[in-house]
Amino acid sequence: MSTSKPNPPDRLAVLLGETGYVSWDVGNGCRGFAFPGRAREWFLVARLTPEWCYLWTYVCDVPTEAGLRARLLSHAMEENGIVTGVKFSVNNETRLVLEIEYRTEHVDAPLMGQLTRYLQATAERMYPKVFRIVSGDDALAALETTLAQQDAM
Numbered sequence: 001m002s003t004s005k006p007n008p009p010d011r012l013a014v015l016l017g018e019t020g021y022v023s024w025d026v027g028n029g030c031r032g033f034a035f036p037g038r039a040r041e042w043f044l045v046a047r048l049t050p051e052w053c054y055l056w057t058y059v060c061d062v063p064t065e066a067g068l069r070a071r072l073l074s075h076a077m078e079e080n081g082i083v084t085g086v087k088f089s090v091n092n093e094t095r096l097v098l099e100i101e102y103r104t105e106h107v108d109a110p111l112m113g114q115l116t117r118y119l120q121a122t123a124e125r126m127y128p129k130v131f132r133i134v135s136g137d138d139a140l141a142a143l144e145t146t147l148a149q150q151d152a153m
Helices: 008-019 064-084 109-135 137-152
Strands: 024-027 030-035 040-047 052-061 085-089 093-101
Touching: 008 030, 008 040, 008 109, 030 109, 040 109, 052 109, 064 085, 064 109, 085 137, 093 109, 109 137
Parallel strands: none
Antiparallel strands: 024 030, 030 040, 040 052, 052 093, 085 093
């Protein structure tokens, strides 16, 4: 009988099951699970290595238009300096994601549940601003404010 710990993908499935999440194997040792949100559904992905537990969720595609791209990345970097534990990053140079990295040795089912809820809650809170930037609504609002000020003169 082996006394070794289960390998990380098996342990991840057990941890997520113990939290009550229904998850799916999405390849590469990762498991995905969904949360309903106010504005959209969030699909979280988890990966466990012997050293690190990674959790992330897709937020949006990074715009190719230079002005919107720069505004989005600037906003993401500002938020990274404010929020602890959760960070924006760009995946494959095209996708903005929110992610958490945590030492595997400290992760049990209750903590896994807390980490996933924190990631999902942070994504929910940050999404409206990101959406306004990507859709150009912030630029339009700034232009309208400028025009209204000029009209008042």
